[in-house]
Amino acid sequence: MTLAEQGFDAEGSDTTGAAGASGDESESTQTPDAERDAEESPSDASPGVETPVSGSAGERDEDSASTAATEDAEPEESRTEQIPVLGTVETAGSEDPADPPVVASAATGTGPASEPEEGSGTRTDTDTEADEARTEAMPAPAAGAVAFAAPPPEKDANAGDGSGSTSAESASSESTPAESAAPGDPADDAALWPTPRRLSDYVSDQPGSEGPSATPGGAESGAAAGAGAVGAAAATGAGAAGAGAAGAGAGGAGTPGGPGGPTDSAEGPGDGSGKNKKKKAKKPLWLRILLGFLAVTGLGLILACGVFTFFYVTVEVPDAAKADAVEQGSTFYFADGETEFAYRGTDRDVISYEEMTAGGDHVVEAVISAEDRGFWTEPGVSISGTMRAVWSTITGEQVQGGSTVTQQMVRNYYEGVSLEQTVSRKVQEIIISIKVDRSEDKEWVMEQYLNTIYFGRTSYGVQAASQAYYHKDVDELTAEEAAFLAAAIQQPTRFGQADVETTPDMENRWQYVVNGMVTTGAITQAEADAMEFPAPEPEKTTEDLSGYRGYMLQEAMSELSDLGYSEDHINRQGFKIVTTFDKDMMDAAYESVEEMVAPDSLPEGVNIGLTTIDPKTGEVLAFYGGHDYHLNQYDSSFLGAAQAGSAFKPYVLATALEQGYGLNSTVDGRGPRDIHGSRVQNANNASGGVMTLTQATTVSNNLGFVELAQEVGFEEVRQTAYDVGLPDGSIDDNQLVPVMPLGATSVRSVDQASGYATFANGGVHMEAHVIKEIVNQEGDNERPEIEGKKALEASTASDVTYALEQAVSSGTGTAAQLWDHPVAGKTGTTNGSVAAWFVGYTPQLSTAVGVYSGNNESFQIPGHNISGGGLPAQMWKSYMNRAMEGYERASFPGPEFGGTTENWAPEPATQEPQQPEAPEGGEPEVPEVPETPEVPTDPEPEVPEVPTFPENPEGPDEPEEPGNPGIPPGRGEENGQ
Numbered sequence: 006m007t008l009a010e011q012g013f014d015a016e017g018s019d020t021t022g023a024a025g026a027s028g029d030e031s032e033s034t035q036t037p038d039a040e041r042d043a044e045e046s047p048s049d050a051s052p053g054v055e056t057p058v059s060g061s062a063g064e065r066d067e068d069s070a071s072t073a074a075t076e077d078a079e080p081e082e083s084r085t086e087q088i089p090v091l092g093t094v095e096t097a098g099s100e101d102p103a104d105p106p107v108v109a110s111a112a113t114g115t116g117p118a119s120e121p122e123e124g125s126g127t128r129t130d131t132d133t134e135a136d137e138a139r140t141e142a143m144p145a146p147a148a149g150a151v152a153f154a155a156p157p158p159e160k161d162a163n164a165g166d167g168s169g170s171t172s173a174e175s176a177s178s179e180s181t182p183a184e185s186a187a188p189g190d191p192a193d194d195a196a197l198w199p200t201p202r203r204l205s206d207y208v209s210d211q212p213g214s215e216g217p218s219a220t221p222g223g224a225e226s227g228a229a230a231g232a233g234a235v236g237a238a239a240a241t242g243a244g245a246a247g248a249g250a251a252g253a254g255a256g257g258a259g260t261p262g263g264p265g266g267p268t269d270s271a272e273g274p275g276d277g278s279g280k281n282k283k284k285k286a287k288k289p290l291w292l293r294i295l296l297g298f299l300a301v302t303g304l305g306l307i308l309a310c311g312v313f314t315f316f317y318v319t320v321e322v323p324d325a326a327k328a329d330a331v332e333q334g335s336t337f338y339f340a341d342g343e344t345e346f347a348y349r350g351t352d353r354d355v356i357s358y359e360e361m362t363a364g365g366d367h368v369v370e371a372v373i374s375a376e377d378r379g380f381w382t383e384p385g386v387s388i389s390g391t392m393r394a395v396w397s398t399i400t401g402e403q404v405q406g407g408s409t410v411t412q413q414m415v416r417n418y419y420e421g422v423s424l425e426q427t428v429s430r431k432v433q434e435i436i437i438s439i440k441v442d443r444s445e446d447k448e449w450v451m452e453q454y455l456n457t458i459y460f461g462r463t464s465y466g467v468q469a470a471s472q473a474y475y476h477k478d479v480d481e482l483t484a485e486e487a488a489f490l491a492a493a494i495q496q497p498t499r500f501g502q503a504d505v506e507t508t509p510d511m512e513n514r515w516q517y518v519v520n521g522m523v524t525t526g527a528i529t530q531a532e533a534d535a536m537e538f539p540a541p542e543p544e545k546t547t548e549d550l551s552g553y554r555g556y557m558l559q560e561a562m563s564e565l566s567d568l569g570y571s572e573d574h575i576n577r578q579g580f581k582i583v584t585t586f587d588k589d590m591m592d593a594a595y596e597s598v599e600e601m602v603a604p605d606s607l608p609e610g611v612n613i614g615l616t617t618i619d620p621k622t623g624e625v626l627a628f629y630g631g632h633d634y635h636l637n638q639y640d641s642s643f644l645g646a647a648q649a650g651s652a653f654k655p656y657v658l659a660t661a662l663e664q665g666y667g668l669n670s671t672v673d674g675r676g677p678r679d680i681h682g683s684r685v686q687n688a689n690n691a692s693g694g695v696m697t698l699t700q701a702t703t704v705s706n707n708l709g710f711v712e713l714a715q716e717v718g719f720e721e722v723r724q725t726a727y728d729v730g731l732p733d734g735s736i737d738d739n740q741l742v743p744v745m746p747l748g749a750t751s752v753r754s755v756d757q758a759s760g761y762a763t764f765a766n767g768g769v770h771m772e773a774h775v776i777k778e779i780v781n782q783e784g785d786n787e788r789p790e791i792e793g794k795k796a797l798e799a800s801t802a803s804d805v806t807y808a809l810e811q812a813v814s815s816g817t818g819t820a821a822q823l824w825d826h827p828v829a830g831k832t833g834t835t836n837g838s839v840a841a842w843f844v845g846y847t848p849q850l851s852t853a854v855g856v857y858s859g860n861n862e863s864f865q866i867p868g869h870n871i872s873g874g875g876l877p878a879q880m881w882k883s884y885m886n887r888a889m890e891g892y893e894r895a896s897f898p899g900p901e902f903g904g905t906t907e908n909w910a911p912e913p914a915t916q917e918p919q920q921p922e923a924p925e926g927g928e929p930e931v932p933e934v935p936e937t938p939e940v941p942t943d944p945e946p947e948v949p950e951v952p953t954f955p956e957n958p959e960g961p962d963e964p965e966e967p968g969n970p971g972i973p974p975g976r977g978e979e980n981g982q
Contacts, residue, residue, distance in 0.1 A: 033331045036543045212950045217856050220873030220950030232304045312432075320436040322418040322444070332465075333782070337561055340626070340777060342581075347550065347558040349574025353465035354472075356479065357803050358452040361467060364480035367466060367527065368452055371484070371491035377410040380451075385411040385442030410440045414454040452521035460493050461501025462544055473501075474541040484528060485539040488518040503541060512538050553595055555634020557586050558623075560775050567626035568776070568789070582786075583778040590617060590627030593887035601880050602866060604632040612641035612861040614754035615880070617852040617888060620762035623791055625755065626850070627888065642754045647857030649748035650660030650873065651705045651817075652757060652833030653726075655764070655805055656704055658710075660717045660725040662801040667904035668808060673911060676707035680743045685711055687818075688834075695910035702808040703816035705832060710746040712909055718746050726750075728796035729760035729770055748833055754853040757844045762851035764805050764829070765900070768797030800901035813845060820878035821845050826889055827897055830881075832873025837863045843877035848895035850888060 184611050207649040244813070288296075334350025361368055373380045379387055387409050415437045441450065460470035470490050471479040492514040493500035503511060519536055522528045546644075563585050565575060594615050602613065618841070630640035636849060639645065661670070674693035677686035687693045687707050703711035714722055719741035736750050759773040771793050779787040797805075809829035812818045818834040822845055830845020839858035852876040857863050869876040 270421045280520045300669045332577035335575045335580040342583045352469045355469040367484040368529035369489040375491035375518045386436035460498030556630035581780040585624035594627045594629040597884035614642040614855045616754040616758040618758045620765035646751040649752045651832030653748035653840040656726040671910045672709035674706035676708040688878045703811040729763040733923040757853035765846040767799045768802035769793045770796040784836040803898045836873040838871045
């Protein structure tokens with residue numbers, strides 16, 4: 006009986022014709038494992054001896070459980086399986102040779118064959134012998150066994166792992182009936198389940214095999230059921246039975262069709278290594294490199310996008326600008342606040358965008374041509390610009406900068422953006438540039454850029470550069486000049502060193518900018534062709550400190566330092582510093598001094614100092630510090646000092662008045678006398694006499710003031726001097742001696758002008774200063790207000806003023822009288838004519854003039870009398886006549902004549918020995934002889950003391966009357982009492 010007659014032809018099965026059709030397909034999908042199997046088995050099966058079938062009973066039992074899940078799988082197209090013919094099947098009770106042989110079909114799956122471990126080859130139709138050799142004989146089914154048809158292979162398994170038909174299909178078409186074994190043969194039964202295993206079977210049984218729907222040992226399980234003639238089936242999984250074929254026998258293929266067969270199909274042995282799968286063609290090397298590059302590039306782009314996103318979220322635009330980005334030098338002005346005389350620090354003048362373009366757009370367009378031609382359209386950064394910077398670095402060619410205008414502005418302007426050459430700094434710069442471009446308009450960016458960029462010649466910003474190169478404001482620049490300034494941005498140092506002579510590189514760079522302006526449409530080609538290279542003007546000196554300007558700046562900087570402003574602050578913070586110096590008075594001081602004494606006629610080491618102070622404010626309005634600051638930086642008014650001489654006596658007088666003594670108090674002015682071991686003499690060896698304090702001040706009596714200082718106390722005199730204006734600590738303790746009133750203390754002209762200004766201001770001291778305002782960039786004045794300090798009672802100040810008026814009207818200072826203004830003052834001459842002073846004041850101004858030797862040596866100036874009433878008084882008058890122009894006539898307050906009248910002179914009965922010369926010389930009739938060798942302490946030859954007060958004997962008798970000096974001009978009606 007044939008298989009068809011036994012009912013074997015079930016759904017999905019086929020006849021031998023189908024098997025033959027599928028045999029061709031299976032031939033082309035043979036694997037190396039199949040070839041090895043063919044080599045191991047004989048090509049022709051011996052009659053009565055069956056080839057061992059792959060798999061074992063244990064494996065069949067383990068793998069059969071997996072077939073249950075695939076029972077309901079849909080058959081795929083052309084997956085009808087045929088069992089290969091193993092030989093002629095003889096059934097019991099039927100030996101009719103006419104019966105057709107039973108044809109066993111092998112699986113004819115259309116999927117790819119299982120792929121072995123070590124590659125696979127392609128089978129062709131000519132491999133017939135190999136196919137025949139790989140045909141395996143199956144044991145005969147038991148007598149009376151019913152054939153069954155295996156269901157089609159599961160769709161999922163075949164579709165997933167691509168298992169296909171094996172070479173057994175080819176062999177089935179060529180099998181002969183003689184090759185079949187008779188059923189029930191004992192020899193056949195003994196060889197039904199052989200124990201030997203092929204290597205391919207062992208490998209296919211390892212874990213990890215693919216094809217969950219494969220059925221290992223399907224043929225064997227069919228034979229165990231006694232299917233009889235055709236119980237052999239190749240595993241439907243990858244590489245079943247070592248041949249790589251998936252077969253289904255009667256009762257096999259994972260279906261419970263055969264009696265005693267397995268109920269579930271399982272993955273065939275050798276799955277994963279025995280798949281009959283085509284090997285993929287190896288890709289060319291260039292393709293693999295390209296794919297690798299694209300993968301790395303894509304990964305890099307993804308990473309870069311992530312980093313960019315992180316920085317964009319975390320990096321913020323700084324709130325503050327860099328100090329050095331907006332820094333400006335400080336400008337120094339005269340007292341009017343408009344006339345500039347000096348500039349210190351960074352040369353920058355910040356202007357608005359409207360001011361930059363007031364004369365046309367060519368300044369902005371020239372900068373765009375030179376630095377960033379895509380400025381108006383780009384989003385703050387430029388990829389092409391960055392690549393251009395790399396190219397410039399490689400080739401050395403200088404074209405446009407690598408950074409955009411926005412990036413340069415961010416780098417130079419914002420606080421927190423460093424200039425370090427790092428990737429993180431560059432990323433930060435790019436992020437801020439993008440954000441600034443989104444938040445600010447282009448005009449604002451350009452304004453900040455042109456106010457911060459460096460152009461050379463120590464100029465920052467386009468306005469300062471315009472002045473530095475062409476001595477004009479930015480709105481006056483021509484297009485050619487604007488192109489030159491734009492060209493200088495890239496190499497400011499080289500351009501800054503060029504004057505009229507320029508290098509070809511500069512001209513080439515300028516031409517590049519001009520051509521760019523044509524490209525951007527800022528100018529026409531015709532306009533560019535008509536342009537000529539604009540050579541810059543010669544560089545101006547940074548500042549003119551010749552004459553007295555250098556001295557003014559020096560004193561201003563010194564006071565700023567005292568106020569806590571360092572030089573760095575001044576150089577960078579852009580202050581407007583208004584000084585107290587009046588230009589007209591400065592000119593008057595300079596001219597008055599040098600008209601009277603030519604600078605080249607001064608002896609070596611001799612200096613002249615002059616200082617004028619406003620008594621009501623303490624402002625130093627003018628001073629003379631020297632002929633030329635460039636030649637000599639020694640300021641004779643603020644740095645130079647000399648002994649005060651008799652110009653110190655008003656401080657002694659003020660001390661006595663403050664202690665309650667009146668001007669009519671009398672002192673003994675007779676001399677010479679020995680006082681504490683020191684020989685003291687009056688000026689010009691005058692005998693002196695008993696006199697009031699007013700009279701002693703008028704004639705500058707030495708002995709009377711020596712006596713007065715001893716009465717009021719040396720410490721008290723020093724304190725008064727400090728209170729009215731002399732610097733604390735300027736009087737040493739070793740100077741607290743009886744001759745202290747004669748002026749051994751060294752003073753500066755500014756100190757004396759300040760001290761006498763306190764008398765003129767009613768006893769209120771205003772600190773002398775040279776800085777009126779310190780205006781910051783916000784317009785606020787940072788200069789602390791000067792507070793007045795009461796140093797003396799107003800009555801004391803007015804009485805001192807009255808006494809000093811007498812000294813000018815009829816005493817030692819008559820040379821300083823002004824015909825249209827009242828003057829109060831005091832002369833001072835040191836021993837040996839080492840220094841001479843005149844310090845005087847009007848109601849509006851206090852001025853001190855000193856002529857002194859810095860070497861503390863006697864000196865002479867041809868044509869001049871070196872005494873307080875000589876050259877200093879004359880110079881004071883010459884200067885004050887000019888300085889007082891514009892001031893209306895004013896009056897001093899009248900004297901109080903307050904306090905008690907104290908008589909420190911001897912009684913009238915003992916006044917005969919008033920001539921101290923007789924005891925010393927022993928010859929009363931020649932009192933002058935012993936006086937001649939005496940060294941006068943205050944030689945003032947121009948005013949002898951004796952003839953100035955004939956009423957001297959009456960003074961002590963009538964202390965209530967202050968003597969009879971004439972009322973000086975300028976007194977008010979209250980002075981005529």
